[in-house]
Amino acid sequence: MDAKRSSVWPAIADDLLRWYDAHRRDLPWRARPGEAADPYRVWLSEVMLQQTTVATVRPRFAAWIARWPDVASLAAADEAAVMAAWAGLGYYARARNLVKAARMVVANHGGAFPSSEAGLRALPGLGAYTAAAVAAIAFGERAVVVDTNVERVVARLFAIHQPLPGARPAIRAAADTITPDARAGDFAQAMMDLGSSICTVRAPRCLLCPIRGACRALAEGAPERLPTKAAKRARPTRYGTIFWLERDGAVWLVRRPEKGLLGGMRALPTGPWNYEPPALADAPAAAEWRMLETRVRHGFTHFEIDLALAVARGDAQGEGEWWPIAELDGAGLPTLFAKAVVAVRKEGVA
DNA sequence: AACCCGTGGGG
DNA sequence: TCCCCAAGGGT
Numbered sequence: 001m002d003a004k005r006s007s008v009w010p011a012i013a014d015d016l017l018r019w020y021d022a023h024r025r026d027l028p029w030r031a032r033p034g035e036a037a038d039p040y041r042v043w044l045s046e047v048m049l050q051q052t053t054v055a056t057v058r059p060r061f062a063a064w065i066a067r068w069p070d071v072a073s074l075a076a077a078d079e080a081a082v083m084a085a086w087a088g089l090g091y092y093a094r095a096r097n098l099v100k101a102a103r104m105v106v107a108n109h110g111g112a113f114p115s116s117e118a119g120l121r122a123l124p125g126l127g128a129y130t131a132a133a134v135a136a137i138a139f140g141e142r143a144v145v146v147d148t149n150v151e152r153v154v155a156r157l158f159a160i161h162q163p164l165p166g167a168r169p170a171i172r173a174a175a176d177t178i179t180p181d182a183r184a185g186d187f188a189q190a191m192m193d194l195g196s197s198i199c200t201v202r203a204p205r206c207l208l209c210p211i212r213g214a215c216r217a218l219a220e221g222a223p224e225r226l227p228t229k230a231a232k233r234a235r236p237t238r239y240g241t242i243f244w245l246e247r248d249g250a251v252w253l254v255r256r257p258e259k260g261l262l263g264g265m266r267a268l269p270t271g272p273w274n275y276e277p278p279a280l281a282d283a284p285a286a287a288e289w290r291m292l293e294t295r296v297r298h299g300f301t302h303f304e305i306d307l308a309l310a311v312a313r314g315d316a317q318g319e320g321e322w323w324p325i326a327e328l329d330g331a332g333l334p335t336l337f338a339k340a341v342v343a344v345r346k347e348g349v350a
Numbered sequence: 351a352a353c354c355c356g357t358g359g360g361g
Numbered sequence: 362t363c364c365c366c367a368a369g370g371g372t
Contacts, residue, residue, distance in 0.1 A: 046368060049369095052367065052369095053367050054367085088358095090358090091355055125371090126370085147369075192368055232365095260354085299356085299357085300354095300357090301356065302353075302354065334357090335358090352372100354370105358366105359365105359366090360365085
């Protein structure tokens with residue numbers, strides 16, 4: 001580890017920080033200039049922003065802070081309530097790890113976040129990026145912060161043509177050479193602001209870029225072609241059945257297994273998800289199931305699912321809970337099942 | 351080292 | 362419509 005190495009290209013950091021001082025975005029989790037950052041807010045925002053857009057996170061961050069304003073309150077929270085509060089944000093392991101990490105901070109660190117990159121990296125849900133980002137932004141440590149924005153900016157700045165993900169080590173090494181000792185957090189956020197507003201994926205606004213003079217990809221003439229990426233695999237379609245079992249104005253909900261897809265989330269029962277057309281296997285009850293006309297299609301990262309909707313009235317078997325249909329909005333269902341609820345409300349159970 | 355893990359918006 | 366993408370992490 002060479003955590004205290006100064007940048008090789010100080011002029012790049014200087015130009016970028018000057019630009020940042022004039023154009024920085026005003027974001028709810030960002031401390032005002034001169035104010036101390038709150039590690040809890042920095043951490044929470046970084047986790048929410050993992051693979052998730054600023055526009056999506058903005059309102060969710062505010063609601064979360066209103067409910068759990070500090071680590072101690074989150075550590076004391078009921079995990080099911082936390083999972084429900086995360087519903088719709090996706091990548092639900094983030095919510096499970098949020099609770100685990102908060103409890104570790106309280107139990108093992110006296111309620112204060114570790115300030116070193118290595119200490120942060122030991123908490124669940126903090127990988128290389130997030131640990132570096134929190135160390136830099138919340139604690140001012142010099143850390144090499146590489147997210148997808150920084151990858152793009154650096155790949156262009158140094159004209160790294162090797163495809164991702166193979167290019168990651170080279171990109172990180174290059175990022176290290178421009179990371180300054182001072183204002184590490186501002187530098188990281190400046191790189192991300194630059195990537196999101198100037199050095200964009202499709203049509204970079206190079207005329208507005210504060211470091212265009214140093215950009216080798218611009219000199220080569222086609223910065224928008226970098227970074228290059230390995231080809232992606234096709235997304236297969238799977239099929240399955242969602243079961244809507246109703247009794248006395250309530251519907252039968254289950255909790256999905258902790259690990260795997262939508263892990264730990266409240267859900268409608270489903271059968272197995274196969275590459276064949278759906279059947280009534282694994283129904284939560286022996287009842288007179290009726291198939292609705294509407295089907296639910298939903299895309300995940302690596303496959304698409306096409307689900308039939310089976311509805312019935314009757315008693316349930318196994319583990320689960322009756323949930324008042326009128327209060328389903330508060331159940332914290334992932335989007336896939338929220339779509340099913342809309343479909344059932346439209347067609348009715350009869 | 352691949353693969354798994356959600357969702358909503360933009361072009 | 363369809364594809365790509367976003368302040369990635371875990372295994």
